[in-house]
Amino acid sequence: MTIKEIKVITVYVTVITVITVITPESEVNMKIIISNLSDAPIYEQIKDQIKSAILNGELNENELLPSLRQLSRELKISVLTTTRAYTELEQEGFVKNVHGKGCYVLSRGSELIREQIIRDVESNLSLAIKSVRKANISDDELRKMLEVLMEVFDIE
Amino acid sequence: MNDLLEVEGLTKQFDDFLLNNLSFTLPKGFIMGFIGPNGSGKTTTIKLILNMLNRTSGKIKVLGLDNVDNEVLVKENIGGVFDSNYLLDNWTLIDVEIALGMLYKNWDKNKYMSMLNKFKLYPKKQVKELSKGMQMKLMLACAFSHDTKLLILDEPTSGLDPIARDELLDILSEYISDGERSVFFSTHITQDLYKIADYITYINNGKLIYTGTKDDFINNxxxxxxxxxxxxxxxxxxxxxxxxxxxxxxxxxxxxHLRLFKNELCENVVLDDILVFQSREVCNG
Known part of the structure; x- marks a missing residue:
């Protein structure tokens, strides 16, 4: 591979679409970043980012998501991809699609996501406990480890 | 009427090539990529849609109307962008306006002038003085000046630089953004166009291999x-x-068949991969 080819590849690798979507009615300033290199499909990237926007309060209850066609146009992606992201968010109970009006954030959206995260945390902790038992490490040592790690994390 | 373009059992027999029983539909408000290797029948299909060739059998409907029986009405509603431009070289862009204005009932001169302005095309220039990218924009300007519902592009990106291709993407997204219009474009490479395509129709050697949503196609x-x-x-x-x-x-x-390959590296594909490997399979026999 020549240096020129490598350069071309690096340029491709660094291309990421960053777009700030501003919905005209509610003037929500929601950031959606699509990575062309991520293994996650584009619809999943959109879903995840809308979910975290709901969780951290960037998107509030009853706020309107950008329209399907507006978002597709701005991100330069297929309308069907955006449709899929919105449909799945609705099926999972985070948003409500009102025909002819748009997609609204539901009040229990953030609760649902919190529950989902708690489940993730629990299963990750269970994995840790499993490993600890395997290696005959005491429970106190595990608690200590967790505390140290949390301290380190907070400092970082 | 939900489908802007309906092709059913389309067949064209040449001495040395057969376009065989092609069927697909393009719903209103979406972009369809029409892909296949060189010589697979893409341009033939487009010529049949535009009634530049007589079909052997099958049906083609544009806006629910037969493309031959209602040729004039159908063509009023279609805009075309082709690999090489169809306008006379020594026309100025004003001459283009006069000529096409006579042809189309719903031609809008003001729209044409504002499109030229938007695309930074100087009206007094001659067609032959335009670069490849500018010629494409001129054809788009013409297509948008007679209120088309369906835009048909035949290899629009071949010979364009990445900037012009990106601009084309913007223009196409904008074109379909009201949900009332559709785009049908044939191409054989260009990754960027694949991102905005909603549907894919894939033909090889005159036969339909796939038609449906792009995401399903790639994910398969x-x-x-x-x-x-x-x-x-x-x-x-x-x-x-x-x-x-x-x-x-x-x-x-x-x-x-993923279960057969548990110990191997399995990666996601891009559209080009599917085309390359499928064609290789045909060569391998």
């Missing part, structure tokens, strides 16, 4: 790479376009 395939020593006959039977090399092999598999 994986690229598998592995060690040639562990390659079994059962695996070989399910690999499309197998290529062996001294240190390993690679090929395309359908998602349904």
């Amino acid at each position: 395939y994986r690229i598998v790479k592995g060690d040639i020593k562990t390659l079994t006959q059962e695996q070989i039977d399910h690999i499309i376009g197998l290529r062996r090399y001294s240190s390993g092999y690679e090929g395309l598999i359908e998602k349904g």
Whole structure:
């Protein structure tokens, strides 16, 4: 591979679409970043980012998501991809699609996501406990480890 | 009427080529990519839609109307962008306006002038003085000046630089953004266009291989790479376009056969991969 080819590849690798979507009615300033290199499909990237926007309060209850066609146009992606992201968010109970009006954030959206995260945390902790038992490490040592790690994390 | 373009059982017999029983539909408000290797019948299909060739059998409907019986009405509603432009070289862009204005009932001169302005095309220039990218924009300007519902592009991006291609994407997204218009474009490479396409119709050697949503199409395939020593006959039977090399092999598999390749590297594909491996399979026989 020549240096020129490598350069071309690096340029491709660094291309990421960053777009700030501003919905005209509610003037929500929601950031959606699509990575062309991520293994996650584009619809999943959109879903995840809308979910975290709901969780951290960037998107509030009853706020309107950008329209399907507006978002597709701005991100330069297929309308069907955006449709899929919105449909799945609705099926999972985070948003409500009102025909002819748009997609609204539901009040229990953030609760649902919190529950989902708690489940993730629990299963990750269970994995840790499993490993600890395997290696005959005491429970106190595990608690200590967790505390140290949390301290380190907070400092970082 | 939900489908802007309906093609059913379309067949065209040439002495040395057969476009065989092609069927697909393009719903209103979406972009369809029409793909296939060179010589697979893409341009033939487009010529049949535009009634530049007589079909042997089958049906074509644009906005619910037969494209031959209602040719004039259909063509008022279609805008075309082709690899090479169809306008006379020594016309100025004003001459273009006069000529096309006579042809189209719903021609809008003001729209044309504002499109020229938007695309930074100078009206007094001659067609032959325009670069390839500017010629494409001129054809788009013409298409948008007679209120079209369907935009048909035949290899619009061949010979365009990345900037012009990106601009085309913007223009196409904007064109369909009200949900009332559709785009049908044929192409054989260009990754960027694949991102905005909602549907894919894929033909090879005059035959339909796939028509449906792009996401389903891409998601149905994986690229598998592995060690040639562990390659079994059962695996070989399910690999499309197998290529062996001294240190390993690679090929395309359908998602349904992933269980046969648990120890191999399986990667997501891009559209080009599917085309390349499928064509290789045809060559391998």
